Amino acid sequence: MKEILAELRERPGILGCMVTTTDGMVVASCLEKSLDDDVAAALVSSLLGGTSRLLEECGAPHMESLTLRASRGKILVTHLGNAYLVVVTDRHLDLVQGQLDIKSAAQQIKRLGRIHA
Amino acid sequence: MLGRSQDAMEVAREALVRFPHCLELSDMLRSAWRRERRLGMDAEVRRVLSDPTIEGFEDLIEKLLANGELQEAGEWADRMVSEFPRDRRAALTRGRVYEELFRKDHVAWEGSTAIACFRRAIEMAPGAFEPHLLLARFFAYIGAVSKALHHAFKALDVDAEHEEAGLLMSRLSQLPLEEETEEELLRGIEENDGPPTLMHDTQAEPPRLSADTERGVEQLSSLAGVRRVVLSHHGIEILASEGLVVEMEGENRSFADLTVGFRRVAALSGKRMGIGGLQEVEVAWKGGSILVFAAAATVLLIETDGSPRFQKIADEGRIFLATCTQAETVPVGEGTR
Numbered sequence: 001m002k003e004i005l006a007e008l009r010e011r012p013g014i015l016g017c018m019v020t021t022t023d024g025m026v027v028a029s030c031l032e033k034s035l036d037d038d039v040a041a042a043l044v045s046s047l048l049g050g051t052s053r054l055l056e057e058c059g060a061p062h063m064e065s066l067t068l069r070a071s072r073g074k075i076l077v078t079h080l081g082n083a084y085l086v087v088v089t090d091r092h093l094d095l096v097q098g099q100l101d102i103k104s105a106a107q108q109i110k111r112l113g114r115i116h117a
Numbered sequence: 118m119l120g121r122s123q124d125a126m127e128v129a130r131e132a133l134v135r136f137p138h139c140l141e142l143s144d145m146l147r148s149a150w151r152r153e154r155r156l157g158m159d160a161e162v163r164r165v166l167s168d169p170t171i172e173g174f175e176d177l178i179e180k181l182l183a184n185g186e187l188q189e190a191g192e193w194a195d196r197m198v199s200e201f202p203r204d205r206r207a208a209l210t211r212g213r214v215y216e217e218l219f220r221k222d223h224v225a226w227e228g229s230t231a232i233a234c235f236r237r238a239i240e241m242a243p244g245a246f247e248p249h250l251l252l253a254r255f256f257a258y259i260g261a262v263s264k265a266l267h268h269a270f271k272a273l274d275v276d277a278e279h280e281e282a283g284l285l286m287s288r289l290s291q292l293p294l295e296e297e298t299e300e301e302l303l304r305g306i307e308e309n310d311g312p313p314t315l316m317h318d319t320q321a322e323p324p325r326l327s328a329d330t331e332r333g334v335e336q337l338s339s340l341a342g343v344r345r346v347v348l349s350h351h352g353i354e355i356l357a358s359e360g361l362v363v364e365m366e367g368e369n370r371s372f373a374d375l376t377v378g379f380r381r382v383a384a385l386s387g388k389r390m391g392i393g394g395l396q397e398v399e400v401a402w403k404g405g406s407i408l409v410f411a412a413a414a415t416v417l418l419i420e421t422d423g424s425p426r427f428q429k430i431a432d433e434g435r436i437f438l439a440t441c442t443q444a445e446t447v448p449v450g451e452g453t454r
Contacts, residue, residue: 015391034391043386050375050382051400057372058344058420060402067399068383071188071222073392088390091188 001112005030008105013093015073016040018086019109022062024048027083035088044086047075078106085109125149144436154184165193171201178210187221188393190214198234208238209248216255221413222394223310225303231255232299246275250282257285259302260313263294310384311414326353330441335360337437342424344405347376350415350441380409380416399431410438417441 005017009030016031024045029037047068055063066077074093078085085106089098129146136142161180165173174197181190194211201207212234219228232255238248249272256265266289272282295302306312330348338346339360346357354373355362363369384395398409401423408419408431417438421430 039389043389046382047386050379054375054379054407055400055402057368057375058405058407060405062402064401064403065399066401067397068387068395069397070387070395071218071393073387073390075386075390075392088392090392 001028001109002030004105004108004112008087008101011098011101013089013098014101015088015090017088017105018044019080020044020048020084020086022048022052022082022084031088040088048077048084076102078102080106080110083109126153141436143440147439151184158184158186169200171197171204171206174200175206175210178214182214182217187214187218191218191227203241205238205241205245205248208234208241209251212238212248212251216251220258222388223306223312224388224393225300225307226391228255228259228303228306229300244275246272246279249275250279250285253282253285253289256299257289258312259299259306260297261295261299261302262289262292264299265289307388308385310381326350326355331355331362333437333441335362337419337433340426340430340433342421342426342430344420344422345372345418346420347373347418348415348441349373349377349380349417352414376409376416376418379418380411383409384411397435408434410434412438415441 001019005019005028008014008017009032016029016035018029018031018040019027020041021027024041024047026037026041026044029040031037031040047066051063051066055061062079063077064079066075068075068077071091073088073090076087076089076099078087085102087098087102126146126149129142129149133139133142133146158177158180161177165177174193178190178193178197181187181193191214194207194214198207198211212231215227215231215234218224219231232252235248235252235255238245239252242248249268253265253268253272256262256268266286269282269286269289272279273286276282297305326348330350334346334348334355334357337343338357344358348355354365354377356365356369356373357363365373379398380395383398387393387395395411397411398407400407400409403423405423406421406427408421410417410419415438417434419430419434421427424430
């Protein structure tokens with residue numbers, strides 16, 4: 001899994017990526033130096049927590065994807081079955097190519113089988 | 118009208134006279150105006166690249182700021198400082214740009230960068246008035262009263278008659294001194310998505326949303342494919358469903374509270390991950406989606422049924438938020454000291 005994340009991290013515009021369980025526990029990560037693993041894990045966990053509370057209120061089972069757009073970049077979350085792939089990008093990411101790369105990484109991770117924290 | 122911004126603006130202006138409340142026409146006029154400004158900006162960029170003078174950088178950055186292109190202004194200000202590292206004007210301009218960025222998105226490191234730039238300008242010219250006033254103003258904004266007082270004093274030392282510095286000084290001298298460090302104050306603003314409010318006007322009426330804004334929320338909720346719409350503006354929340362604003366109690370209250378909480382978490386995630394201030398979030402699931410739009414102290418959430426009209430709904434949401442944040446005024450006592 002580390003290799004898949006490292007390869008994705010090499011793509012232009014991608015600042016970091018991680019795989020988390022559905023409740024936000026980090027399984028594996030590959031982040032740029034300025035992003036601290038623990039801080040990123042805590043942020044992702046609270047973002048996923050806030051999202052799942054909203055989804056519960058809407059009667060939704062689980063999210064398929066989340067795209068957060070900010071002034072300097074994006075956070076893209078993809079559902080992997082029993083986990084999430086979280087990707088942080090800068091604002092210059094080519095979204096079409098970036099989404100293809102993320103989709104391909106997500107499929108490779110899914111093929112690895114069930115994910116445990 | 119493709120590529121003919123001037124013509125598009127003329128037509129949109131004429132149509133707006135006949136249909137003054139048409140949001141789409143207003144948006145069309147705004148887009149055409151932006152395209153026109155962008156063309157002028159591109160010419161300015163080419164001029165700076167071919168002849169990189171400090172005045173050229175200053176002009177370009179001023180124009181970008183006036184056009185609301187803050188991120189790009191920040192990138193050019195960084196470049197300006199690396200081209201002219203010993204020029205006080207470059208440090209001041211970069212400080213001003215980062216101050217604007219901080220006031221917009223409340224990202225702590227952008228605030229620290231503004232302070233560092235103003236301090237660098239003071240190092241280069243300790244007797245200059247402007248960097249002291251700018252620092253005093255910025256420290257006052259973040260609640261660092263003692264530091265603001267120090268720099269207001271220094272500014273008045275240089276120009277004792279300066280009206281704004283004098284006014285700032287008299288307002289600051291009525292406020293309690295801060296207990297936190299400047300880093301703690303900046304982090305606090307980042308977390309709370311806004312500066313502390315110390316100058317409450319007790320005579321002011323409590324803020325409320327205009328009838329137009331309420332009508333806009335109702336219209337959004339009546340669009341095909343939309344289930345619920347929540348608008349939170351400076352602490353006032355309304356929720357609309359099927360074209361009507363509904364009572365804020367029980368399930369509705371809880372949904373509105375979750376919206377505000379989600380915005381806070383999403384905004385903080387973006388800032389602490391180093392990708393800046395929150396603009397939009399899109400959450401999708403089988404059979405539905407949520408769109409969240411954020412601007413300053415306003416957040417708009419639209420819950421959809423996963424309709425194929427998703428993009429159209431998102432566009433309507435963006436147009437509404439832009440119009441709503443322009444129309445609604447900031448309540449007295451909020452934002453600045």
